[in-house]
Each structure stands twice: as structure tokens, then as C-alpha cells.
Amino acid sequence: MSSPSQESILTAAGRLFGERGYRAVTVRDIAAEAGVSAALVMKLFISKAKLFAAVQPDESLLTELTVPASELGGALVFRVLMRRERGMQEPWAMIPINVHDAPDPDASRNELRERYLGSIAKLIGDATPDRRYASTVTALMTGFGETVRTLGLFDGWDFDELVAYYGGIVQTQIDACTAAHS
Template sequence: MSSPSHDAILQSAGRLFGERGYRAVTVRDVAADAGVSAALVMKLFLSKEKLYAAVQPDESLLAELEVPASELGRALVFRVLMRRERGVQEPWAMIPFAVLDSPDPEAARADIRERYVAAIAQLIGDTTPDRRFASTVTALMTGFGETVRTLDLFAGWNFDELVAHYGAIVQAQIDACTAAP
């Protein structure tokens, strides 16, 4: 069971690591931002590496999608935009940071790639040997999540129009997977 301090530490760590990267954030930075002592951060998470691991992107967000296959593209895009509106950490946008700033980038790359691509493959029914459709959907969503977070390229777009527009792009890959032999 988590405590308010535990949750505050995770929230602060997720935001700080996402903004600055692993190397630029200290345990003291996280503690100060969360309003707790550095000793408490260490007591709860044991090390900076374990704290970083605790806030990494989690593909479990895909398991919560309960929509028909014909609406998956829109649902994925809708969730990114809703997280942006609510000021919640964007898992898709965290993927590049999780790999590049990891203490072990190659291991992080392999782990995150496998978890996300496998989750998308299961979600869309991609059984191709190279999971090409799942890989493409993962790339589209990672790019979209990072673009929305960092560049704010779609700031002037109407929410529903953006869901329809970018959702259709993602959906095209999902539909291609369904149509593949």
C-alpha cells in the first residue's frame, strides 16, 4: 500500500526524470520537489536507479483499452491528449528518455521495445514474424506522445479533429494488420 509521501515521490520523480533525464536529477532534487527528505526517498526506493525504474513507462496502459479493433487508433490518440490536458505524465513520451538516460541504455532499449511491441501486437493481433504492424503503431504513438509533450505541434488543433486525424493514421496500421494474411 502506498502512502501520500510515496505517491508524491513517484509523481515528482516521474516529472523530473521526464523533464531533465536520469543523469541531471538527484535524489535530493526529487525529495525537495516532493516535500520529503532525501533519507525517506532512499528508505522507500533504496537507490536512484530503483526510483528511476519505478517511474518508467508502463505498457499496462494498453491493457485497459476495451474498444473494438476499429476504434483502437482513435482510443490511443484520445488517451494521449487526455493525459496532456490533465497534466499527467505521458508514458509514450517517456520512452526515449527511459532508453537514452538509463544507466544501461541497451538493456532498457531491449526491455521497453519488447514490452511495448508485445503489448501492441497482442492488442491488434499482429502475428507477423517481425511484428511489423505493432512496431509501426509503437513508433507512431511514441512520436505522437513526444511531439505533443515537447513540441506542442498540435496546440491550435481542435481536440476531436486531432483525435480523428491522427487516430486515422494509427488506425490504418491496425487495419492493415487485420487485413494481412
């Protein structure tokens, strides 16, 4: 169980890393935002790199989906929009930031690629050697998450209309995967 100090540090770090990126954020910045000392941040998390790793988005957003395969596209889009409405961190939007600003971008790229592609491939049943359908769904969702977060291109759209519209685009790849494996 984490302490209130740990939670405030994780919240502050997640927000600051998400806004500014890894390199632009200092331990002192995180400590000030969390209302604790930099020494406490270091005591609890050992290093800025370990704190960065601790606030990485959780792909459980993929493993906890319990909808029929025919509704997965809409469910993925729905979750992005719900996180936006609740002001929560967006894992899909964080992928590019987490790679580019990681202490070791190549290792981060490989780890995130395997984590997301593996989760999506399992979710949609993609058994192709190159995981082509999982790759396309991952690309669509990463772009959508980043677009919603950064550019606000879908601001003003009706929530349900956007779920149906963009969810349908994602669903075409999921359906293509199902058809290819039938």
C-alpha cells in the first residue's frame, strides 16, 4: 500500500512528465508540485528514471475489456474519451512521449512496442507473424489518443457519434483480423 506522499509524488510526476517530457522535468519540480522534499522523492523512488518508470501508463486498459470482438473498436475509443472527460492520463498519447523522453529511448521503444502489440494481438486474436492487424490498431489508437490530448481535433463532436465513427475505423482492422483467421 502506498502512502499519501507516494501518491502525491506519482500524481505530480505523471502530470509533469506528460506535460513537459522526461528531460525537462527535475526531481525538484516533482517535489515542489507534490508538496514534499526532493530528498523524500529520491528516498522513495531512488532515481528520476525509476520514478518515470513508475508512472508509465498501464496497459490493463486492454486486458480488462470484456466486450464481444464486434464491439472492441468502439470500446477502445470509448475508453480514450472517458479518460479525457475525467482528466486522466492517456496511455495511448503517452507512448510517443515515453519513447522520445525516456532515459534509454531504444529500450523504451522496444519494451512499449512489445507490451502494446502483444496486448492488442492477444485481444484481437492476431496470429500473423508480423502482427499486422495489431500494429494497425495500435497505430490508430496511438494517433487517436495523441490527437484527442494534444490537438483537440475532435473537440465539439458528440461523444456517441465519435465513438461510432472512429470506433468503426478501428473495428475494420479488428474485423479484418477475424476474417483472416477464419
